[in-house]
Amino acid sequence: xxxxxxxxxxxxxxxxxxxxxxxxxxxxxxxxxxxxxxxxxxxxxxxxxxxxxxxxxxxxxxxxxxxxxxxxxxxxxxxxxxxxxxxxxxxxxxxxxxxxxxxxxxxxxxxxxxxxxxxxxxxxxxxxxxxxxxxxxxxxxxxxxxxxxxxxxxxxxxxxxxxxxxxxxxxxxxxxxxxxxxxxxxxxxxxxxxxxxxxxxxxxxxxxxxxxxxxxxxxxxxxxxxxxxxxxxxxxxxxxxxxxxxxxx
Amino acid sequence: xxxxxxxxxxxxxxxxxxxxxxxxxxxxxxxxxxxxxxxxxxxxxxxxxxxxxxxxxxxxxxxxxxxxxxxxxxxxxxxxxxxxxxxxxxxxxxxxxxxxxxxxxxxxxxxxxxxxxxxxxxxxxxxxxxxxxxxxxxxxxxxxxxxxxxxxxxxxxxxxxxxxxxxxxxxxxxxxxxxxxxxxxxxxxxxxxxxxxxxxxxxxxxxxxxxxxxxxxxxxxxxxxxxxxxxxxxxxxxxxxxxxxxxxxxxxxxxxxxxxxxxxxxxxxxxxxxxxxxxxxxxxxxxxxxxxxxxxxxxxxxxxxxxxxxxxxxxxxxxxxxxxxxxxxxxxxxxxxxxxxxxxxxxxxxxxxxxxxxxxxxxxxxxxxxxxxxxxxxxxxxxxxxxxxxxxxxxxxxxxxxxxxxxxxxxxxxxxxxxxxxxxxxxxxxxxxxxxxxxxxxxxxxxxxxxxxxxxxxxxxxxxxxxxxxxxxxxxxxxxxxxxxxxxxxxxxxxxxxxxxxxxxxxxxxxxxxxxxxxxxxxxxxxxxxxxxxxxxxxxxxxxxxxxxxxxxxxxxxxxxxxxxxxxxxxxxxxxxxxxxxxxxxxxxxxxxx
Ligand SMILES: Cc1cc2nc3c(=O)[nH]c(=O)nc-3n(C[C@H](O)[C@H](O)[C@H](O)COP(=O)(O)OP(=O)(O)OC[C@H]3O[C@@H](n4cnc5c(N)ncnc54)[C@H](O)[C@@H]3O)c2cc1C
Numbered sequence: 001x002x003x004x005x006x007x008x009x010x011x012x013x014x015x016x017x018x019x020x021x022x023x024x025x026x027x028x029x030x031x032x033x034x035x036x037x038x039x040x041x042x043x044x045x046x047x048x049x050x051x052x053x054x055x056x057x058x059x060x061x062x063x064x065x066x067x068x069x070x071x072x073x074x075x076x077x078x079x080x081x082x083x084x085x086x087x088x089x090x091x092x093x094x095x096x097x098x099x100x101x102x103x104x105x106x107x108x109x110x111x112x113x114x115x116x117x118x119x120x121x122x123x124x125x126x127x128x129x130x131x132x133x134x135x136x137x138x139x140x141x142x143x144x145x146x147x148x149x150x151x152x153x154x155x156x157x158x159x160x161x162x163x164x165x166x167x168x169x170x171x172x173x174x175x176x177x178x179x180x181x182x183x184x185x186x187x188x189x190x191x192x193x194x195x196x197x198x199x200x201x202x203x204x205x206x207x208x209x210x211x212x213x214x215x216x217x218x219x220x221x222x223x224x225x226x227x228x229x230x231x232x233x234x235x236x237x238x239x240x241x242x243x244x245x246x247x248x249x
Numbered sequence: 250x251x252x253x254x255x256x257x258x259x260x261x262x263x264x265x266x267x268x269x270x271x272x273x274x275x276x277x278x279x280x281x282x283x284x285x286x287x288x289x290x291x292x293x294x295x296x297x298x299x300x301x302x303x304x305x306x307x308x309x310x311x312x313x314x315x316x317x318x319x320x321x322x323x324x325x326x327x328x329x330x331x332x333x334x335x336x337x338x339x340x341x342x343x344x345x346x347x348x349x350x351x352x353x354x355x356x357x358x359x360x361x362x363x364x365x366x367x368x369x370x371x372x373x374x375x376x377x378x379x380x381x382x383x384x385x386x387x388x389x390x391x392x393x394x395x396x397x398x399x400x401x402x403x404x405x406x407x408x409x410x411x412x413x414x415x416x417x418x419x420x421x422x423x424x425x426x427x428x429x430x431x432x433x434x435x436x437x438x439x440x441x442x443x444x445x446x447x448x449x450x451x452x453x454x455x456x457x458x459x460x461x462x463x464x465x466x467x468x469x470x471x472x473x474x475x476x477x478x479x480x481x482x483x484x485x486x487x488x489x490x491x492x493x494x495x496x497x498x499x500x501x502x503x504x505x506x507x508x509x510x511x512x513x514x515x516x517x518x519x520x521x522x523x524x525x526x527x528x529x530x531x532x533x534x535x536x537x538x539x540x541x542x543x544x545x546x547x548x549x550x551x552x553x554x555x556x557x558x559x560x561x562x563x564x565x566x567x568x569x570x571x572x573x574x575x576x577x578x579x580x581x582x583x584x585x586x587x588x589x590x591x592x593x594x595x596x597x598x599x600x601x602x603x604x605x606x607x608x609x610x611x612x613x614x615x616x617x618x619x620x621x622x623x624x625x626x627x628x629x630x631x632x633x634x635x636x637x638x639x640x641x642x643x644x645x646x647x648x649x650x651x652x653x654x655x656x657x658x659x660x661x662x663x664x665x666x667x668x669x670x671x672x673x674x675x676x677x678x679x680x681x682x683x684x685x686x687x688x689x690x691x692x693x694x695x696x697x698x699x700x701x702x703x704x705x706x707x708x709x710x711x712x713x714x715x716x717x718x719x720x721x722x723x724x725x726x727x728x729x730x731x732x733x734x735x736x737x738x739x740x741x742x743x744x745x746x747x748x749x750x751x752x753x754x755x756x757x758x759x760x761x762x763x764x765x766x767x768x769x770x771x772x773x774x775x776x777x778x779x780x781x782x783x784x785x786x787x788x789x790x791x792x793x794x795x796x797x798x799x800x801x802x803x804x805x806x807x808x809x810x811x812x813x814x815x816x817x818x819x820x821x822x823x824x825x826x827x828x829x830x831x832x833x834x835x836x837x838x839x840x841x842x843x
Contacts, residue, residue: 014840029767072279079283187290190322190335193283 001149001171002109003050003060005043006102006116006128007077008036009070013121023217033073037185038117040080042175044182045147046115047081053149059083061111065092065101071201079188079196090206094213095123099131104207106136112171113154118143118178129176139173145180255579258601259670261750262714263677265707268760272340272575274567275765281344284326288348291321296352300641303354303477306469311358311477312392312436319389323349324363328371329591332383339581339598343519343574347567350523353645354477361432361478362386364516365509366393369441369454372592373497373505378456382439394437396428396457396483397506404658407452407503411444411485415492422446422455422495424463424488430652435469435479442485443502452502456494463488474644511599511606513653515577518570518609521617521649525563528617528624528642529841532556535628535639537839546627547836550825555623556835557828561781562616564843569612569754573605604666607659608747614649614656621646660743661736664721667746668732671721682722685715689812696820702775703763706756709782709819713752713789716816717745720796723809727800741796745789752785773834776827777843783824790817 011017012032020027035043043062050057062082064074067089074085086105092098106114119126133140146157156167156175188196230238242249254270277285295317296303302310318324327342328334342363350356367386370378370393385391402409411426424444431440440457457464467482497505533556536547546552577598584594599606624639625632632639650656671678699705721742728735759778763771793813801809835841 016838030770072282075279076283076286184294185290187287187294187321188283189287189320190284190325193280193287193322194335196283197280 001057001112003046003057003113003115004106004111005039005046005060005062005077005082006114007039007043007062007064007073008098008117008120008122009033009064009066009073010036010120010122013037017220019218023219024215026218033070035073035077036117036120036122038119038121038177038179038181039115040077040185041179041182042115042117042177043077043080043082044184044186045177046113047186048182049147049149050081056149061086061109063088063102063105065090065098065206067091074201075196076188078199078201079192080186081188081192082199084200084202086202086204088204088206093211095125095127095131096212097209099128099135100209101206102128102132103135105204106132110172113147114138114172114174115147115177116174118176129174133174136174139169140176141167141169141173142176143178144175145178147175147177147181253579255576255583259604259667261605261753262667262717262746263681265711266753266757268703268757271572271754271757271761273758273761274571275762277344281341284341285344285348287321288323288345289351291318291323292349292352292355296355300353300477304641306477306479311355311479314355315358315362315392315433316389318359319387323359324367324389325387327363328367328383328387332371332379332387334383334387339577340571340574343515343570346516346519347522347570350520351527352523353641354475356520356523357475357478357648358433360516360520361395362393364513365395366433366437366439366441368512369395369496369505369509370439370456372508372596373454373501374456375493377493378496382456386439391438392433392436393439393441394431394433395509396431396434396440396442398430399427400429404655406443406506409443409445409452411442413444413446413453413455413490415446416489420492422490422492424455424457424485424490426485428483428485430470431481431483432652433479434466434481434483440483441496442490443506444485446499449500451500452506453499454496454502454505455490456496457485457488457490461488461490472648474641474647476644508596508599510654511603514606514610514659515570515573515599515602517649517653518566518606518613519574521613521646522563522567522570524642524646525559525566525617525620526841528621528639528646529556529559529563529835530839531638531642532559532624532627533835533839533841535631535637537836539629547832550829552627553829553832553836554825555627556832557780559620559623560831560835560841560843561777561784561828562619563841564777565751565755565781566609566613566616568758569605569751570609572754572757573602573609576605577602604663604670604746605750607654607663607666607743608750610653610659611656611663611743612747612751614646617646617649657736657740660740663743663746664739665733667721667742668725671725678718679722679725681715682718682720685719685812685816686723686808689808689815692812692815696818703756703760705820706760706778706782709786710749710753710756712816713745713749713786716789716793716813717742717749719809719812719816720745720793723805724796724800735799738796738799741792741799744792745796748785748789748792752782752789755781773831773843776830779822780824780827780831783819783822786817786819790814793817 012034015031018027046060060082061084062077063086064070065088074087078085088101116129141156143158144156145159148155153168153170158165325334326337326345329336349359370382386393397406399409413422413424416423438459442455442457443452446453463486465484470480536552539546580598580601581594584597621643625643628637628639631637696705696708699708724738755778759774762774797809
């Protein structure tokens with residue numbers, strides 16, 4: 001079986017977010033880039049599967065859609081343990097263009113298991129996995145928190161209200177993974193880091209796509225309002241504030 | 250590499266460097282950045298969640314962390330590939346020491362193992378010894394330690410009384426004696442033990458396996474800080490060591506000990522950086538959360554002063570460390586290109602920068618001590634609580650001024666090495682000092698003749714170096730052969746050298762940053778440069794005056810004081826505003842990000 005893990009290049013979670021051009025473009029100056037945390041966990045689980053089922057998984061490929069500047073992030077995925085990488089040379093504008101480019105790659109090469117994170121920590125769009133499934137006409141399972149090989153099928157678990165759903169699925173399919181998919185992201189070790197530069201990183205030109213999204217502008221979240229303290233004796237005041245100021249009851 | 254000038258040891262005082270000649274952390278390559286990230290992630294996953302348990306010396310825990318570090322490859326960074334390591338450049342090994350320095354007691358275990366625990370065998374072992382020990386030390390299967398200090402032989406390491414006598418059949422050395430303060434001693438498998446053979450005056454070194462007969466270990470010492478790091482006394486009672494375990498030649502032990510210490514000192518200079526960054530980040534996080542008088546305390550000027558100053562000292566120590574580390578790498582490459590074998594190339598390079606190594610050790614450990622001290626202060630009462638990370642940081646910092654040669658010893662080494670350089674090339678070093686002295690009354694060079702920001706800074710740096718050479722020359726003339734016992738003067742000169750090296754390093758890095766950073770991002774580095782130049786000039790003046798007041802009288806005193814004033818005077822800068830801007834960046838980032 002062959003696994004494809006889709007990885008997105010996102011700003012480090014401690015980045016101070018700033019915008020340019022009248023709040024229409026993200027200011028990437030000085031930003032530290034990382035592998036999207038969900039994707040990193042998906043990759044970790046893929047490697048665990050490969051290690052646990054010797055021979056069953058022959059290859060793990062990572063794919064990223066991005067300009068040449070994303071290559072350090074891709075090489076980190078190789079250092080963590082992916083066997084080879086593909087970069088589609090495009091600075092993607094929205095989830096649709098990501099899904100479309102991915103589908104083209106998957107059509108060309110046969111992957112059995114395609115993993116992507118349920119969301120990415122930059123735009124948190126939560127839509128690439130579903131679109132990809134539609135474009136390829138592959139089955140997909142969302143919010144997967146467990147995956148393992150079970151004979152010639154895959155066993156998946158997803159968290160549902162008050163319990164778990166256990167699913168058996170045959171390949172090919174798309175697993176849209178939740179954070180529990182692996183305990184901790186695997187840290188690349190020295191050997192992995194040294195090997196990363198010797199592993200294949202193929203650059204593929206994108207297919208042309210229409211752009212369906214136009215970013216009008218971004219807004220910062222409202223600064224948190226100051227806490228108001230209400231005397232424990234003064235329930236009336238509390239009710240009044242909840243009614244008229246917070247407007248929650 | 251073309252056209253880059255690599256300074257020789259101590260040469261910084263007589264030669265001007267330009268920004269393009271120095272290596273700065275912003276130039277780490279992709280692999281080095283990945284290694285840096287790996288170290289941070291390793292601490293986050295494997296060390297930081299267990300600090301309490303580590304400090305309570307939970308049996309087996311530290312040992313297992315060393316083993317895990319081995320699995321990650323962290324123990325083999327400096328070990329050549331043919332012995333199971335990764336043969337990485339010196340700078341890369343310093344990056345790991347720097348980042349892992351944020352690991353409290355773990356950092357000490359890591360450092361002792363990869364440094365003094367492994368390097369003696371790497372650099373002085375025979376092929377058989379290397380084959381036998383290095384792969385297992387690099388993988389973490391075995392842990393190394395270094396047994397030099399004895400109850401009566403600390404700073405004066407060569408005075409140790411541990412003895413080795415050849416057995417009658419000539420097959421073994423029989424070791425007798427006692428070692429003290431041995432890091433990782435509680436679980437180390439391999440001990441490098443220094444002892445004197447028969448009636449030798451100079452130490453020899455031996456590789457001793459833990460399970461050789463005749464070794465006993467005392468229980469763990471109870472310590473002020475780094476409580477999770479193993480420190481024990483070791484007794485050798487007729488301990489039988491095969492003759493093939495002699496490391497290096499008979500009588501070569503003291504040289505081995507000293508050379509390994511040069512590396513240890515630079516490594517310590519790296520280690521304190523990780524610890525400093527953590528303490529600064531803890532400080533600003535707290536200052537951004539704690540309110541008094543209706544204000545976050547990070548809004549108070551007195552706190553901003555501390556935050557700004559923490560950043561500046563950290564930045565200076567870091568800058569000097571990586572500058573020197575790259576010199577070491579370049580000298581090694583140069584040596585190898587000129588036909589030296591790798592081991593000799595390394596030893597030569599590290600010996601070359603003995604003065605800088607001593608400077609980095611003192612500069613770094615004292616920067617960290619300032620930083621953790623103010624970290625506690627910024628936390629107020631909470632800083633005194635064992636619940637807070639800064640409390641541990643404060644206690645753990647203190648050891649750095651004691652081991653790898655106390656800071657007194659290192660200050661003496663710095664000036665002593667400078668003096669050796671001076672005697673070797675008398676005309677240059679002493680010559681500059683002499684001519685500076687002669688020109689004091691006629692000197693009318695002033696910073697006002699430079700309008701460019703960096704030209705002005707370079708002028709200041711030239712002046713500071715002249716001040717060092719002036720005092721060195723006059724002090725040496727005044728006290729001559731007594732120089733080595735006039736330690737106060739040696740210490741003052743050492744402080745001047747430290748300030749000059751730090752000042753120059755910061756100017757050069759900031760100058761290089763000008764072409765890397767956007768204008769908006771750059772301005773805070775100019776602030777760092779301004780305040781640091783101001784501070785170092787003042788400190789250098791004070792140290793110089795201390796020296797002058799110790800050896801000069803009458804006309805000479807007056808003239809030297811005038812000279813020192815000329816050489817250390819800088820144009821006004823609003824250090825209050827500059828420090829505030831530095832602090833404000835830290836406050837906004839809420840983490841050390843310079
Ligand atoms: C936690 C810990 C871990 C250690 N780990 C190791 C280890 O793994 N292996 C090892 O071999 N050693 C180790 N040491 C020992 C350490 O290197 C010594 O403690 C250090 O070198 C100082 O020696 P000392 O303690 O005997 O102090 P002393 O040499 O007795 O010094 C006492 C004071 O006198 C000053 N002094 C001494 N000589 C001079 C002089 N000539 N001029 C001016 N001032 C002087 C010193 O600076 C110091 O202030 C460790 C120590 C500690 C505390």
